[in-house]
Amino acid sequence: xxxGEPAGVLKRETEGYAPGPAGTARINATLxxxxxxxxxxxxxxxxxxxxxxWNHKFNYPWTxxxxxxxxxxxxxxxxxxxxxxxxxELIPKEHWEVPSWVNGxxxxxxxxxxxxxxxxxxxxxxxxxxxxxxxxxxxxHPALANTRYYWRVEPNVHFFCDVDYDVFAYMQDNNxxxxxxxxxxxxxxxxxxxWPETIKFLAEHPEYVHDNNAMEWLTDSQRRPExxxxxxxxxxxxxxxxxxxxxxDFWRSQAYExxxxxxxxxxxxFYERWGDAPVxxxxxxLFEDSSKVHWFRDIGYQHIPFFNCPNSPKCTGCVTGRLxxxxxxxxxxxxxxxxxxYVGMG
Ligand code: GDP
Ligand code: MN
Numbered sequence: 001x002x003x004g005e006p007a008g009v010l011k012r013e014t015e016g017y018a019p020g021p022a023g024t025a026r027i028n029a030t031l032x033x034x035x036x037x038x039x040x041x042x043x044x045x046x047x048x049x050x051x052x053x054w055n056h057k058f059n060y061p062w063t064x065x066x067x068x069x070x071x072x073x074x075x076x077x078x079x080x081x082x083x084x085x086x087x088x089e090l091i092p093k094e095h096w097e098v099p100s101w102v103n104g105x106x107x108x109x110x111x112x113x114x115x116x117x118x119x120x121x122x123x124x125x126x127x128x129x130x131x132x133x134x135x136x137x138x139x140x141h142p143a144l145a146n147t148r149y150y151w152r153v154e155p156n157v158h159f160f161c162d163v164d165y166d167v168f169a170y171m172q173d174n175n176x177x178x179x180x181x182x183x184x185x186x187x188x189x190x191x192x193x194x195w196p197e198t199i200k201f202l203a204e205h206p207e208y209v210h211d212n213n214a215m216e217w218l219t220d221s222q223r224r225p226e227x228x229x230x231x232x233x234x235x236x237x238x239x240x241x242x243x244x245x246x247x248x249d250f251w252r253s254q255a256y257e258x259x260x261x262x263x264x265x266x267x268x269x270f271y272e273r274w275g276d277a278p279v280x281x282x283x284x285x286l287f288e289d290s291s292k293v294h295w296f297r298d299i300g301y302q303h304i305p306f307f308n309c310p311n312s313p314k315c316t317g318c319v320t321g322r323l324x325x326x327x328x329x330x331x332x333x334x335x336x337x338x339x340x341x342y343v344g345m346g
Contacts, residue, residue: 027166027168027169028147028149034065034138036066039155041155043155047153053160054163060151061084062085062087063086063144064086067129068090095140114190131269132264135276152243157243158317161298167299170294175292176293176294177246177247179293180240180241181301181308182243182334183335185235185236185332186236186238186278188229188230190273190274191236192232194263194268194274197266198259198263201262210289212290214286214290234278234282237339241280253287256287295339296308297345306334
């Protein structure tokens, strides 16, 4: 069953939180998109949704990243969608290229095996690069050196609900590190050694584990759907990171820096297909106070094939409580109930 919206929850959410009227000072934050020139139409569509429902009230800047230079067409079409500043940034080569310690033959053979197991994008080298960049490199881009919070936006996503408060100010005022909308299980074959590597790291660095961690959520084995198993101790439940509102101070912490470097050296971004979603989720679940994670129940969102659709008159264009289109097996992929069971509604 899709996750329904508990009655009254939306009201409670914003009650007692009274951000200044639109147009008051912005905090140190940006909307952030890694995107290809060819995806300009989808980017314009996603911007149009987010500008209409939220950003036209606040005018947070947009920062676009690409591994090749943005075209004039991309810049013209995207900047026309907002009154806010737009920045177009090239990713430094050393942040994008496959690192020198990755063995080319082993990578090639691994991707073949991933493809055999029907792991989506397993054979696409750039997908591995993208996941690694989103995991441990984006916040190191010089263009973000003085920026603290970001809201990640992908081309073709949808936003359905009017949001009247400053989401970034909400994060800062309530001391939140990480905000999500959707929680899903991952394909265990894409991350078989992520948890074993994490355990090795924890043996070296037990001091990084937060007292109020979400270990039970990470290691839950009760509610895993029958057709898919845990990934060697990790439930695979993760924050779906194509939507992500977060505080880069966490990624810039020594704990996360050491963890990312450990994972990077282990090679699983290439020999397996570790996504930035499970990597971010495991790190947040272990090293951060789980009360600093916030479910944005009030932000109506879709990235195909999943929705977060609140029960609110402020939302149009999605079906309340529906997780995915139609009557599909994909419903079983929802693991938000696990987060609520172990950590709560936040
Ligand atoms: P999915 O959501 O896992 O199906 O993956 P996507 O194809 O949506 O990629 C995730 C994000 O990374 C999207 O914002 C893409 O536009 C972006 N992306 C993926 N690969 C590349 C790439 O090679 N170059 C650039 N510039 N962006 C990429
Ligand atoms: Mn996507």
